[in-house]
Amino acid sequence: MLIPKGALVVSCQARADNPLHGSIHMSAMAQAAEAGGAKGIRANGEADVAAIRAVTSLPIIGISKVWDDRFPVYITPGFAQAEQIAKAGADIIGIDATPRPRNGNPVERLIGRILTELGREVFADISTLEEGRGAHAAGATYVATTLAGYTEETALRKGPGPDLELLSALVAELAVPVVAEGRFDTPDLVAEAFRRGAHAVVVGTAITNPREITRRFVQAVNP
Numbered sequence: 001m002l003i004p005k006g007a008l009v010v011s012c013q014a015r016a017d018n019p020l021h022g023s024i025h026m027s028a029m030a031q032a033a034e035a036g037g038a039k040g041i042r043a044n045g046e047a048d049v050a051a052i053r054a055v056t057s058l059p060i061i062g063i064s065k066v067w068d069d070r071f072p073v074y075i076t077p078g079f080a081q082a083e084q085i086a087k088a089g090a091d092i093i094g095i096d097a098t099p100r101p102r103n104g105n106p107v108e109r110l111i112g113r114i115l116t117e118l119g120r121e122v123f124a125d126i127s128t129l130e131e132g133r134g135a136h137a138a139g140a141t142y143v144a145t146t147l148a149g150y151t152e153e154t155a156l157r158k159g160p161g162p163d164l165e166l167l168s169a170l171v172a173e174l175a176v177p178v179v180a181e182g183r184f185d186t187p188d189l190v191a192e193a194f195r196r197g198a199h200a201v202v203v204g205t206a207i208t209n210p211r212e213i214t215r216r217f218v219q220a221v222n223p
């Protein structure tokens with residue numbers, strides 16, 4: 001298992017509408033995160049993963065986001081994307097592990113193929129306990145709360161903070177490392193995730209998105 005217990009993993013992602021979009025910025029973010037003590041990096045897309053691989057030997061959770069109006073799944077929907085990200089240098093492939101329709105193999109098969117054909121660990125993004133059980137049964141290396149609040153089924157549960165109840169339920173039931181991800185946006189929430197038994201915590205926006213960080217400050221003074 002490449003992500004050590006107790007690790008803070010920093011997600012370095014910036015979409016095209018973000019002024020920090022681009023591999024130069026994301027690889028600098030990854031270096032800053034490593035210097036600050038991160039023990040892993042999460043990154044999106046071939047270019048960013050390759051650029052980050054060139055500057056660090058930390059484990060990289062690589063994902064490939066592909067939006068397709070016909071399907072709800074956009075985080076590494078198929079084997080082709082997984083293979084591309086593995087070739088770019090990802091040690092671990094992050095996938096949407098919900099059973100929702102996708103443009104590619106069913107999720108159980110996708111997990112199996114990543115493990116056997118690519119020889120990479122699988123980081124399963126899920127939104128419910130049931131999905132966590134499915135990902136575990138299919139052999140995922142890690143199960144993460146990444147999609148909590150972001151699927152139709154869980155949209156109503158989405159609050160400003162993370163889904164701590166889901167985290168606790170997964171930890172109580174699954175014999176697989178459970179990773180806390182999604183709206184863990186303060187050091188206190190990261191500490192709480194570890195108290196609840198998280199194997200690792202992934203933080204994105206609160207560390208690597210200055211636009212959103214600025215918005216929080218502005219809203220605090222000018223709500």
Ligand SMILES: CC(=O)N[C@H](C=O)[C@@H](O)[C@H](O)[C@H](O)COP(=O)(O)O
Pocket residue numbers: 011013063146147150181182183184185202203204205206
């Ligand atoms: C739902 C979805 O697509 N989540 C994405 C997954 O890669 C990212 O946009 C998040 O930034 C990441 O999960 C980290 O979470 P947060 O930025 O809340 O710390």
